[in-house]
Amino acid sequence: MAPRGTQWSHVRPGDNDDRTCPVCDRCFQTSQGLMCHLSTARSCKWYRKGKNVIRLDDDVPEPVEMEVLVSGEDNPGSSNAMEVVERLGLSFKDVRELFSKVDTIPERAPWRTTSLAFPDRREEKHLVRYRDIIAAIKALLGTPSYAKQIVWRPRRVFTDASKTKQVFSEMWTGMWWNELQECLPKGAAAAPVILATDKTQLTQFSGNKSAYPVYLTLGNIPRAIRRKPSQHTCILLGYLPVSKISRKGLTKREHKARTQRIFHAAMRLIVKPLLAAGDEGIEVTSGDGCVCKVFPVLASYVADYPEQCLVTCSKYGTCPKCQCPADMLGEEEPAALRTSELTEDIISHAWDSGGGRAAAVEAECMMLDVSGGVKKPFWVGLPYADVHLSITPDVLHQLYQGVFKHLVSWCQDLLSPEE
Numbered sequence: 001m002a003p004r005g006t007q008w009s010h011v012r013p014g015d016n017d018d019r020t021c022p023v024c025d026r027c028f029q030t031s032q033g034l035m036c037h038l039s040t041a042r043s044c045k046w047y048r049k050g051k052n053v054i055r056l057d058d059d060v061p062e063p064v065e066m067e068v069l070v071s072g073e074d075n076p077g078s079s080n081a082m083e084v085v086e087r088l089g090l091s092f093k094d095v096r097e098l099f100s101k102v103d104t105i106p107e108r109a110p111w112r113t114t115s116l117a118f119p120d121r122r123e124e125k126h127l128v129r130y131r132d133i134i135a136a137i138k139a140l141l142g143t144p145s146y147a148k149q150i151v152w153r154p155r156r157v158f159t160d161a162s163k164t165k166q167v168f169s170e171m172w173t174g175m176w177w178n179e180l181q182e183c184l185p186k187g188a189a190a191a192p193v194i195l196a197t198d199k200t201q202l203t204q205f206s207g208n209k210s211a212y213p214v215y216l217t218l219g220n221i222p223r224a225i226r227r228k229p230s231q232h233t234c235i236l237l238g239y240l241p242v243s244k245i246s247r248k249g250l251t252k253r254e255h256k257a258r259t260q261r262i263f264h265a266a267m268r269l270i271v272k273p274l275l276a277a278g279d280e281g282i283e284v285t286s287g288d289g290c291v292c293k294v295f296p297v298l299a300s301y302v303a304d305y306p307e308q309c310l311v312t313c314s315k316y317g318t319c320p321k322c323q324c325p326a327d328m329l330g331e332e333e334p335a336a337l338r339t340s341e342l343t344e345d346i347i348s349h350a351w352d353s354g355g356g357r358a359a360a361v362e363a364e365c366m367m368l369d370v371s372g373g374v375k376k377p378f379w380v381g382l383p384y385a386d387v388h389l390s391i392t393p394d395v396l397h398q399l400y401q402g403v404f405k406h407l408v409s410w411c412q413d414l415l416s417p418e419e
Helices: 030-040 065-072 081-088 095-101 133-141 146-149 175-183 252-271 273-280 305-312 340-353 358-367 397-416
Strands: 113-120 122-132 189-197 212-217 235-239 283-284 290-301
Touching: 095 189, 122 133, 122 252, 133 189, 133 212, 133 235, 133 273, 133 283, 133 290, 133 358, 175 189, 175 290, 235 252, 252 273, 252 305, 252 358, 340 358
Parallel strands: 189 290
Antiparallel strands: 113 122, 122 235, 189 212, 212 235, 283 290
């Protein structure tokens, strides 16, 4: 071992000057200056790569036969592409044939495009691009790579023999799936559908562009697999309209209501196949070749808080899962849960009693903490589904940011300005 305080220099045996860069021949007054230069100069590539054993005058190894063939050094100016293809055993000769073979790969679910418009503004088109949700579900359940990990039936997990302490981890360990399984025909399986939407701002520099994607995955797939992007367990199901609605001739309330109606109309178009599939079931070929009778059911909807209110038709500022008023959200006593039937009845009664007048409908709905901008939400009629139960917690906005902002306000009230 070298004595303490020994200074190491990056000099190779045989060098004439220990303060001269072996690459650019630049001289330095001290060895420390040379070391600093070798660690930062980009032109000294042999040191930048950390391979001090490479010498500028080292003999370059002779290329192997395939390298010579690819580079064409054996016959400069000639093309050896065909011989390379034969040696490598490729099924294509050029990039065009490669792309054509990629295009022949079957799609998981083909894309469709349609447009939505209001009756009084036919010239304003709102485009919706989406995939067949049933084809997407079949594609996920029919993937061979994780066929053995897919769970078809729910189960109850307990930590003790007396079965008094139940464990909830995966979706199939929950009470909802166990109760749903009892409603299905014997031998059938449920396919819990997990939807997620998140309006994303793409750029501020060219027209304020944004996108509104809809994603789909299934609760049958273990979460350890769902979290891996390489498994492709999450399918891009569609793009919701992001086109601007003209404010001309509309009040602020009417413009807001039309924005909500466009969202629900587009989502109804995407989930419409679930109406019949959830009632009658569909036959799905799994990744191991077995044919199963499956009932796809909306189980979970992932969104941030503003979108939760939009999806559930809840008044902004209230809880989308329970009937707790906005001024009592801090109380410890739990409130009664919202249900899809209750929300639908409130909206229907408001439209009937209001005579179709939007202002009267919204006023009655707002008194009951329901948004009155949508007459028929997209989740109406979905079998075995409750949109309020399917809403997942928004950890970022409701827990992290919500609790943090509450603590800051609390500390400001507690401390004096001097403190």
